[in-house]
Amino acid sequence: MTTVHAGDIGAQIHPYTNLSMHQEAGPMVITRGEGVYVYDDKGNRYLEALAGLFCASLGFSNQRLADAADRQMRQLPFYHAFGGKATEPSVRLAEKLLAMAPVPMSKVFFANSGSEANDTAMKIAWYYNNALGRPDKKKIISRHRAYHGVTIATASLTGLPNNHRDFDLPIDRVLHTDCPLHYRYAEPGESEDAFATRCAQSLENLIQAEGPGTIAAFIAEPLMASGGVIVPPPTYYEKIQAVLRKHDILLIVDEVICGFGRTGNMFGTETFGLQPAIMTMAKQLSSGYLPISAVMVNEEIYRALVEQSRKIGTFGHGFTYSGHPVCAAVALETLQIYEDERIVDHVRRIMPQFQRRLADLGEHPLVGNARGMGLIGAAELVADKRSKAPFPATAGVAAYAGQRAALHGVLTRALGDNVNVCPPLIIEPAQIDYMFDGIHVALDDTLEWANRTGLRAQ
């Protein structure tokens, strides 16, 4: 029997990993969790500053979720939803989600991941327009730096170069418009409002160039998380939504990260005043404990699906594990815990401290811009604060900062030039301080390293 370390190198392909470096470095093996902490196989404790992958909202040892899984496993470990079959947990979960929906929604479709939910939303937008006799209205507009998943269609929606490069993506029918990050993309002296107007005009120009009759939907994360925690200017969405309404373009809101309290409301849709026709959600839906995602559609879309399936004979879409009873039971219990523990109130109570500590990181010589909302934030590292000049992409400066943070007991994840922070929602004030203290020392270490290696002009 190999060690876990050797076995991993010998047997496993890791997602989002430099596979070549991994052959030398090997894995970090995580063995157990407790509250907001996880432990590695050497017994080191880490505060999980990214809630795993933006998902473990209730931390890593919630007993109620373990019990809910256990109960359902024993009652009925699997049944599917094809051909009109139902299990109680998925029915109750759908009802619950509809009751929580921030805008009127009609029905819920279950899948297993954020990617599958967005893939489904895209297919529904196409099916809907075919049902309405608009076969040309099929293109989906996403944004540069968006993250919507990694399937062929959703990696195409994703607006990050590494998800396209050498995978021969994006596919046609997917377009990208401006990223609403004022810090990087505003003209010198341009106000946030003027920048928002320019983004909306740019969207209008794209739609006109393609032909409004060819555009089915616009997809947006309320705030763009993986692309660098990009919080759009306050007037951005009212201007964008006016353009969408004018051209009868569906708004798909991707709540995969914002959903369930992250921005200080139950949904990012509320925080940003959005009017989606379709919403997708995953991750915190089950606190990441089991894979489950959901797509909610409004009544108008549902009616079109019903009509089209009557014509064809079926709604020919679904996953073996759509509405999996154990995943649904755990998601339902997660939502009950959010209610019982008043999780949104908790987030609102602690988010001023979180945002204050995040803003303090902005004073660090390496940080060009610290930004965030609710319990999510990013510190964008730059070689020169004044000119905003980035470090060379190959230098891996944010990745280095992440490694140093781990040495100081805090696990985070570098995404591009950003150090992202998105802890479990149950985090307490003293843990927020511990987390930011660790990141601060890691940035000091990184500054010393960048100066020593000549990466940064002094």
Ligand SMILES: Cc1ncc(COP(=O)(O)O)c(C=O)c1O
């Ligand atoms: C906003 C958003 N949408 C979709 C996805 C894809 O989810 P998954 O990794 O479960 O496919 C992610 C993953 O991070 C995400 O952040």
